[in-house]
Amino acid sequence: MRRLRLVFGILIAALSISIGVAALYLSKGAPLSVMATPAADAATQQRSGVEITYIANEGVLLSADGKQVLIDGLHRNERPFSHYAFLPPAERDKIETAQAPFDKIDLLLVSHRHYDHFHAEGVGLHLKHNPKAVLVSSQQVVSEVAQNFKEYEAIKTRVLAVTPPLKERVDVKIAGLEFEMLGLGHGSGSFSEIQNLGHIVKLGGKKLLHVGDVEPDAEIFAKFKLVEAGIDVAILPFWFLTGKEGQAIVKEHIKPKHLIAVHTETLKAASITSQIKEAFPDAVVFTTMLEKRRY
Template structure:
């Protein structure tokens, strides 16, 4: 009888341990996600406005209302992480509205985002819940924000080459953008969000050695698979996640990505905005 009781206790402990390695992931738009695990709720790059055109997903009116007013499922958010200031990742009015309606939320963002927020008349009402962090090139920083351990990596923004009207030739439009990657440890689940990373910057990824983080789920730029073997090798060698979610997919190209990864078990592509999936590790 004692052995049976011990066995049942061990089974219960094992089951509870397994339950801690579960998370619910909801696709909001573009690179915007809501992650729920344990008693924590985190949003990445989800607080932005409607965008005209079909080059990226953006929130519809009902989702935008819920984001602004911290309504379900965006109520009681613990942490909002913003990778960079571009309008398909961040909108000052949406962020300010959410922070005013949700007194629990903390915001983590680069200084360029902080500069925009500081110009808003209501910024002082929640500035004590804002953490600005912009590591130098090839540098990272470890912080704990609202009891959530986070590693922040400075990741070069992907290139957008255009004509240099002053000096001639081509110039990278995004060369001065502060883009952050986040590694979060949430109740034992390791999550990585890369923002608009340059998936060909091997020097950067070899410096950070994210493969040592034992990442459960990586929210990664679709460009890792658009540039061929070089970027895929970087993903596999220096990030090596158990599961991947592809982000920043042009809606017109989503069917092609879905078809390509149909038989790949560890790559997830969300079909519709506000779809959710529960992952276990």
């Protein structure tokens, strides 16, 4: 497996670098879940480890060592009957316009371009309002931001497209953060052209895995040797923890110390949670937006 370490000290406008042949690949209206009340933020920030704040659907904010990474946290409810969780507009606006407590984000990551994970204007607005934030994502996501965010010229120096192909990975070091991008894909059929990326973020002395909407395909996961990597916290869509194939992948190919389920269907949260607990009693199921966990 090819690996590259990229060190980006200075961002260059719409950076597009290729190193080697196959090495660097630049290239829904559900009712609201209960919202957690912001409590004891200052106290929890000072403790060790990494804090994970559930945003909505697969959105999470990772915080440690004075650094923050937001994955899949800028999306908008554009479908009247979505099964998935979205922040209410007032909270969504805080993220998009980088208001506290979302004013210190260093890095935006997006697994893929689907509406329940990403909104081009939302991402563009956050970058506009938070001059230190950087976006690193697939060419598909970056192209949508470039095409749909009117003020793209003002933010493009902080946007980087990196697209590892299926079953390939790229190491990235940027904005004082280290992470890996994994080409996981989004399954077959109409989603086969979707560039779905996994991420292993190193933060607070932990390795956190986020997989976007990958299908539970053992062959793909075997390729990444995640057990050797030593995953501390795996943040997985709920179907990995309720279906037999996904459960086998978790046990054989990921073996994380801690499990968090996301992407829960809001109307089925209770039954999904009890199914997950049957197979993984210690798993955390994120259903309450803005709830926090520390690892």
